[in-house]
Amino acid sequence: MTLARLLHGADPLSRRDFLAGLASGLLGVGAASILPGRAHAFDEVPIALGPATARQVIYLYMGGGMSHLDTLDPKPGAATQGPTGWIRTVADDVIVSEHFPLLAAQMDKVAVVRSLQSTQGAHAQGTYAMHTSYEMRGTIRHPSLGAWAQRMAGGLHPTLPAHVCIGGGANHASRGFFDSRFVPLPIGDPEAGLQHAARAEGVDSDTFTRRLDRVAAMNAAFRAEQGHASVGAYADMYEQAVRLMDSSDLAAFDITAEPESLREAYGRSTLGRGCLLARRLIEHGVRWVEVVSGGWDTHSDNFESMLELCPPLDRALAVLLADLEARGRLDETLVVLATEFGRSPQITEARQGRNHHPQAFSGLLAGGGIVGGRRWGATDATGTEVIEDAVPVADFNATIAHALGLPLEHELCSESGRPFQVAHDGRPVRALFR
Amino acid sequence: MHTTSSSPRAPRARAPAARLPAAILALVTLALLTLATATPAGDVDHATAVQPILDRHCVKCHQPVGDRAPKAGLDLSAAEGLLAGGEGGPVVEPGAPDRSRLIALVSLPDGDLDRMPPKGDRLGDDELATIRAWIAEGCVIGEGAPTDIDTDIDIDTEVRAPRADTPPDPARIQLWRSLGGTRTPVTQVARAAAGDTVVIEPVIPGSPLLRVGWPTEQARVDDDAVRALARIAENITVLDLGRTSITDRSLDTIMRFPLLVRLDLNRTAVTSTGLRRLQTMPELRTLVLHGTAVDDDAVPTLRTLKRLEQLHLWNTAVTEAGETALLKDRPRLRVHRTLVLPGPEPEADEDDDL
Numbered sequence: 001m002t003l004a005r006l007l008h009g010a011d012p013l014s015r016r017d018f019l020a021g022l023a024s025g026l027l028g029v030g031a032a033s034i035l036p037g038r039a040h041a042f043d044e045v046p047i048a049l050g051p052a053t054a055r056q057v058i059y060l061y062m063g064g065g066m067s068h069l070d071t072l073d074p075k076p077g078a079a080t081q082g083p084t085g086w087i088r089t090v091a092d093d094v095i096v097s098e099h100f101p102l103l104a105a106q107m108d109k110v111a112v113v114r115s116l117q118s119t120q121g122a123h124a125q126g127t128y129a130m131h132t133s134y135e136m137r138g139t140i141r142h143p144s145l146g147a148w149a150q151r152m153a154g155g156l157h158p159t160l161p162a163h164v165c166i167g168g169g170a171n172h173a174s175r176g177f178f179d180s181r182f183v184p185l186p187i188g189d190p191e192a193g194l195q196h197a198a199r200a201e202g203v204d205s206d207t208f209t210r211r212l213d214r215v216a217a218m219n220a221a222f223r224a225e226q227g228h229a230s231v232g233a234y235a236d237m238y239e240q241a242v243r244l245m246d247s248s249d250l251a252a253f254d255i256t257a258e259p260e261s262l263r264e265a266y267g268r269s270t271l272g273r274g275c276l277l278a279r280r281l282i283e284h285g286v287r288w289v290e291v292v293s294g295g296w297d298t299h300s301d302n303f304e305s306m307l308e309l310c311p312p313l314d315r316a317l318a319v320l321l322a323d324l325e326a327r328g329r330l331d332e333t334l335v336v337l338a339t340e341f342g343r344s345p346q347i348t349e350a351r352q353g354r355n356h357h358p359q360a361f362s363g364l365l366a367g368g369g370i371v372g373g374r375r376w377g378a379t380d381a382t383g384t385e386v387i388e389d390a391v392p393v394a395d396f397n398a399t400i401a402h403a404l405g406l407p408l409e410h411e412l413c414s415e416s417g418r419p420f421q422v423a424h425d426g427r428p429v430r431a432l433f434r
Numbered sequence: 435m436h437t438t439s440s441s442p443r444a445p446r447a448r449a450p451a452a453r454l455p456a457a458i459l460a461l462v463t464l465a466l467l468t469l470a471t472a473t474p475a476g477d478v479d480h481a482t483a484v485q486p487i488l489d490r491h492c493v494k495c496h497q498p499v500g501d502r503a504p505k506a507g508l509d510l511s512a513a514e515g516l517l518a519g520g521e522g523g524p525v526v527e528p529g530a531p532d533r534s535r536l537i538a539l540v541s542l543p544d545g546d547l548d549r550m551p552p553k554g555d556r557l558g559d560d561e562l563a564t565i566r567a568w569i570a571e572g573c574v575i576g577e578g579a580p581t582d583i584d585t586d587i588d589i590d591t592e593v594r595a596p597r598a599d600t601p602p603d604p605a606r607i608q609l610w611r612s613l614g615g616t617r618t619p620v621t622q623v624a625r626a627a628a629g630d631t632v633v634i635e636p637v638i639p640g641s642p643l644l645r646v647g648w649p650t651e652q653a654r655v656d657d658d659a660v661r662a663l664a665r666i667a668e669n670i671t672v673l674d675l676g677r678t679s680i681t682d683r684s685l686d687t688i689m690r691f692p693l694l695v696r697l698d699l700n701r702t703a704v705t706s707t708g709l710r711r712l713q714t715m716p717e718l719r720t721l722v723l724h725g726t727a728v729d730d731d732a733v734p735t736l737r738t739l740k741r742l743e744q745l746h747l748w749n750t751a752v753t754e755a756g757e758t759a760l761l762k763d764r765p766r767l768r769v770h771r772t773l774v775l776p777g778p779e780p781e782a783d784e785d786d787d788l
Contacts, residue, residue, distance in 0.1 A: 048639060049639050050638075050639065051603070051607040051610065051638035051639065052638070053604050053606055053607065102776050121498060121503055122498070122503050122504065122507035122508075122509065122520070122521075123503075123507045123521045124507050124518065124519060124520060124521055124523070125507070125518060136518045137514075137517070137518075138514070138517030138518065138528075138573065138575075156633075156649055157649045157650060158631070158649065158650055159650065171523075247650075248650060248651055249650055261775065262775065264775075264778050264779075265775035265776055267779055268779065284649075285649040285650070311779070315776060315779065318776070319775060319776065322773055322774065322775075323773060325770055326724060326746065326748035326749075326770050326772075326773040327700065327722070327724055327746065327748070328698060328700065328720065328722035328724065328744070328746040328770075331720065331744065355502060355503070356503050369604050369606060405638075405639075430601050431601050433601075433604040434604055434605055434606075
């Protein structure tokens with residue numbers, strides 16, 4: 001009988017938790033002392049950052065697989081283009097689909113990447129790869145790029161979280177093997193902002209402090225006895241939450257404070273509101289804000305769906321870029337538009353839809369040191385294959401990491417001691433920077 | 435990255451460990467470390483026992499065919515797909531069959547719309563027991579199990595040649611390097627005097643040039659806080675005073691920052707009169723004035739800033755005529771005076787608002 005078998009059955013502690021505890025125990029790492037804003041999970045080795053052209057990131061994620069042909073890479077004249085037309089933009093070299101008239105006017109700020117490539121053709125795997133640069137495995141959970149940014153570069157604000165995810169749910173952008181401090185703060189409804197951030201009714205500040213002290217006293221023995229990083233991380237998360245409750249910058253989460261005309265301009269869609277909230281959070285010093293919007297899985301009625309999906313994106317993204325620029329924020333804020341894959345040029349006859357197409361799709365980068373008004377990479381005449389300057393998912397993420405000055409070669413180890421890098425084996429597309 | 439066969443797989447310990455007193459835990463630790471270097475063999479083998487069951491009942495729908503993704507994004511034709519799960523997340527939880535969705539779905543009664551498989555025979559009791567046992571043992575995949583979850587795309591099998599073009603550093607970083615030059619890094623800065631919320635950091639790692647800002651409680655930052663920065667005047671290159679309580683008096687201090695490249699004064703009380711102090715600042719390239727009372731009287735001052743590239747005048751009193759005067763003979767200057775917003779959305783109902 002193996003020892004593992006012997007242990008089997010009575011167990012409240014998962015193997016992963018067990019190994020995490022084991023690693024911290026063997027390495028002698030206790031509850032980490034945390035510099036304000038810079039949190040280190042397992043090791044306290046300072047991470048040497050490189051020069052950065054961007055300090056903050058707004059990452060717009062189109063869940064479901066955004067059709068490149070009907071958005072950023074239309075193919076005039078191709079039989080597979082379907083009814084979606086195209087328009088010129090203010091950038092000579094860039095056309096977009098007819099559904100993006102507002103973005104077309106902001107294209108001087110944008111580098112369209114038309115040569116993205118993923119190895120993953122299913123949603124969960126594709127989303128995972130896009131966020132982590134790694135393939136999904138049964139044995140490890142990789143951190144998302146936002147968690148890496150928080151881990152390596154830290155936060156910019158003493159009380160606001162470094163990493164916020166709007167509309168994505170708690171598990172959308174994973175902390176991976178980083179500890180619980182690196183879970184992004186999830187915001188469900190951008191209009192409602194941050195929920196449950198106030199003390200319960202009838203609990204005044206003194207009472208609340210007394211209660212927290214009592215909790216801390218009760219936990220002290222356990223903490224001292226265990227001394228494991230995960231225990232410390234949990235307590236740190238509590239502290240972070242309490243600091244956030246008392247933060248003078250909670251107003252950052254309230255988009256109703258914005259002028260009505262601006263709220264109208266961003267649009268009433270979840271995406272529009274999410275982008276407006278993202279801009280407020282960036283202005284208040286959140287490092288990484290992801291805004292997630294779904295519905296792009298257009299297996300059926302692709303063209304009718306575009307009439308509903310594209311206008312809110314066009315509006316939200318175009319106004320976001322203009323708004324950031326007017327405020328002097330675009331030069332240091334990188335705006336990213338990403339999705340898990342594109343959609344097939346072949347139109348399914350019965351359903352008028354497009355299927356998954358990971359071998360060639362589009363995204364964009366704007367601001368944060370990116371040269372605007374141009375495209376990078378190209379697909380063939382039907383948008384089927386990349387024919388120029390392929391950008392695998394890891395390279396796209398390496399480009400974002402490079403803009404933030406995150407060291408691409410720096411390895412951080414999982415609980416089991418396996419080394420991982422911020423963008424896996426990706427190499428940045430340096431030519432995109434001004 | 436992805437390989438089609440013989441990818442090295444990290445050995446998996448199989449069963450979870452129990453909470454035990456520390457002494458035993460230490461022993462267990464050593465034992466598990468030893469275990470982790472061996473290849474554990476479960477009693478139930480994935481390739482010979484589990485996969486055939488999935489092949490019989492599941493893979494007709496749950497495998498990719500050509501361009502078509504498997505149902506629910508769940509590929510049960512290989513071990514990797516089974517472990518990875520589908521659109522709804524993982525379907526097996528190693529060590530916990532009762533928490534595994536795969537077990538839950540195939541165990542639903544006939545007639546339940548979610549029962550798997552939706553058509554055809556349900557899994558036999560012995561088949562179900564086999565899968566349960568495999569999950570309970572920790573979902574071990576033995577040697578020789580298929581590892582390929584891709585169908586037709588494998589762009590990483592080619593060795594990627596290094597990119598030939600490695601362009602020089604971005605212009606802004608070159609600027610930091612050249613401006614930093616021979617200047618001595620500041621080791622101690624007047625942090626306390628500038629307020630406990632001030633953040634002072636190098637513009638790029640190791641640079642003597644500094645970025646200074648107050649990320650929170652900007653209202654508490656006043657002219658005294660700015661005056662305290664005079665001690666590091668030679669090093670301040672980026673200064674963010676947005677939303678602070680400073681007045682024109684701070685500009686008396688700021689005018690003595692010879693390397694100032696980026697100055698953000700948004701939503702402060704500075705005026706066109708105060709801005710005169712900034713005349714001919716040699717390195718200023720970005721000036722953010724949105725939400726201030728600055729008007730056309732500032733135009734002559736702003737025209738003396740020869741290196742100015744980005745000027746943010748949205749929500750100020752500067753007029754179109756002022757903008758035109760600013761831009762005369764200044765091809766490199768970009769003035770952002772207006773924020774042109776699209777009209778309201780058409781009245782179409784939006785599903786996501788419901």
